[in-house]
Amino acid sequence: DIQMTQSPSTLSASVGDSVTITCRASQRISTWLAWYQQKPGKAPKLLIHKASTLESGVPSRFSGSGSGTEFTLTISSLQPDDFATYYCQQYNSYYTFGQGTKVEIK
Amino acid sequence: QVQLQESGPGLMKPSETLSLTCSVSGGSISGNYWSWIRQPSGKGLEWIGYIYYTGSVFYNASLKSRVTISVDTSKNQFSLRLNAVTAADTAMYYCARGGGSYYPNDYWGQGTLVTVSS
Numbered sequence: 075d076i077q078m079t080q081s082p083s084t085l086s087a088s089v090g091d092s093v094t095i096t097c098r099a100s101q102r103i104s105t106w107l108a109w110y111q112q113k114p115g116k117a118p119k120l121l122i123h124k125a126s127t128l129e130s131g132v133p134s135r136f137s138g139s140g141s142g143t144e145f146t147l148t149i150s151s152l153q154p155d156d157f158a159t160y161y162c163q164q165y166n167s168y169y170t171f172g173q174g175t176k177v178e179i180k
Numbered sequence: 181q182v183q184l185q186e187s188g189p190g191l192m193k194p195s196e197t198l199s200l201t202c203s204v205s206g207g208s209i210s211g212n213y214w215s216w217i218r219q220p221s222g223k224g225l226e227w228i229g230y231i232y233y234t235g236s237v238f239y240n241a242s243l244k245s246r247v248t249i250s251v252d253t254s255k256n257q258f259s260l261r262l263n264a265v266t267a268a269d270t271a272m273y274y275c276a277r278g279g280g281s282y283y284p285n286d287y288w289g290q291g292t293l294v295t296v297s298s
Contacts, residue, residue, distance in 0.1 A: 169279070
């Protein structure tokens with residue numbers, strides 16, 4: 075099974091900050107990596123697929139990069155609506171999710 | 181716009197069988213993979229399994245012995261059965277479109293809370 079290790083688990087930041095979340099796969103997954111945003115009481119929302127392709131309607135301040143085993147999600151200039159929990163997911167071999175990163179207000 | 185809606189019992193007793201159905205509207209169930217994912221309160225997401233519209237299924241190894249996912253293309257629905265539930269199966273259960281290699285989950289249901297308690 076492919077394990078996904080996401081860091082940090084919690085991130086404190088202010089509006090306007092740039093933040094980066096890292097996801098590491100236990101084996102190479104090419105670019106079969108997605109990022110989701112989840113707000114309390116809501117289903118996850120797909121932000122990025124294929125490691126760096128933004129879903130339609132997702133603001134351009136979100137960006138993803140990486141391939142193989144190391145991936146990052148960057149949010150440039152955090153907005154109030156961005157405080158949420160973010161998950162990575164590999165879909166190279168079945169599915170595995172990272173543990174999640176909560177982005178909270180500093 | 182594809183929409184998914186989970187339905188099923190909210191409260192169950194230990195050892196019972198959980199049955200959930202996901203109804204798909206705004207698009208056909210054919211041609212796609214469909215997933216079940218769960219999330220215990222305050223915890224992360226756990227993939228349960230996914231099914232292709234043809235009926236090919238793939239399960240999380242940790243749940244495989246207790247899980248059955250099926251599809252009914254005539255009703256545009258797919259279903260989850262989880263046997264011998266325990267308190268550890270208490271979670272929000274989501275259905276979503278996506279599965280197989282190459283397809284993440286782009287559409288999700290709102291989720292249904294299942295509580296297992298004696």
